[in-house]
Amino acid sequence: MEIFEAAREFVRAEARVVERRLFATVFEGADPAGVVDALRGYQNSDGGFGHGLEPDKRCPDSTALDVETAFDILLAAGARDDELVRRACDWLQSVATPEGAVSLASPVVEGYPRAEHIAEWTYVPGLNPTAGLVGRLYALGVEHPWRDQAEAWCLDALAKGFPDDAHAMHESMIFLEHSGERDLTKVREWLPKLSHYRADASDPSYGVTPLQFASTPDSPWRELFTDEQLQGHLDRLVADQQPDGGWAITWEPPSKAATLEYRGILTVHALLTLKSYARLPIN
Secondary structure, three states: OOHHHHHHHHHHHHOOHHHHHHHHHHHHOOOOHHHHHHHHOOEOOOOOEOOOOOOOEOOOOOOHHHHHHHHHHHHHHOOOOHHHHHHHHHHHHHHOOOOOOOOOOOHHHHHOOEOOOOOHHHHOOOHHHHHHHHHHHHHHOOOOHHHHHHHHHHHHHHHOOOOOEHHHHHHHHHHHHHHOOOOHHHHHHHHHHOEOEOOOOOOOOOOEOHHHHOOOOOOOOHHHOOHHHHHHHHHHHHHOEOOOOOEOOOOOOOOHHHHHHHHHHHHHHHHHHHHHOOOOOOO
């Protein structure tokens, strides 16, 4: 079975409603309003998102990690609902530091099953996720007082130096893409210093890859990588498709349900990346 057909069957059989609606929007021409409707089920009365929208913690309370996931889904679908996004920003503002920084999660997750890496370090406000959230808001075209406050904090933090973790660097690069402060040479020189950066396509371990930094050929970060690098990672992405049509994860989620949910997310993301790089034949 071809890559796309096998992945479609996996999504239809195993993915959550929100990923199925996203798949239908991107690949089958469905109305993106259906994606927004699915996201509403994860939005709390405080405006934030929870209920395991990011599946590595099963907490119903709002976290910035879930807000970030919601923004990513909206962007992938090309969907707009400014009121939904502004309510999420109101929540971010309510939990931010006086300077505007937010943390990935908080101790509210401790009463529920969660992956081992969802620990105390995720309670510390930082560029991950503050910078990425600000960048995503620019991509969504939504203005909010928290965005402006957090942007100033991010600019100050990055003026002191880049982070040393690939996840935080990825968030920072999403921010820099929209801030006009891009220095390709400086970023290129910094990448090899990052922890959890998986530059080698033959490395099977967990990490952030060039395809995540430059998820589309027109990304402003595309110039950081050679054609050979990107093609190697695209080849690896194709090879990593599992016999059931989905893509596997390289960490331990908190439950069997979370495993399938994350596999659905990764499968749709893999298809989006392959499609953007013209590596996805669709009949």
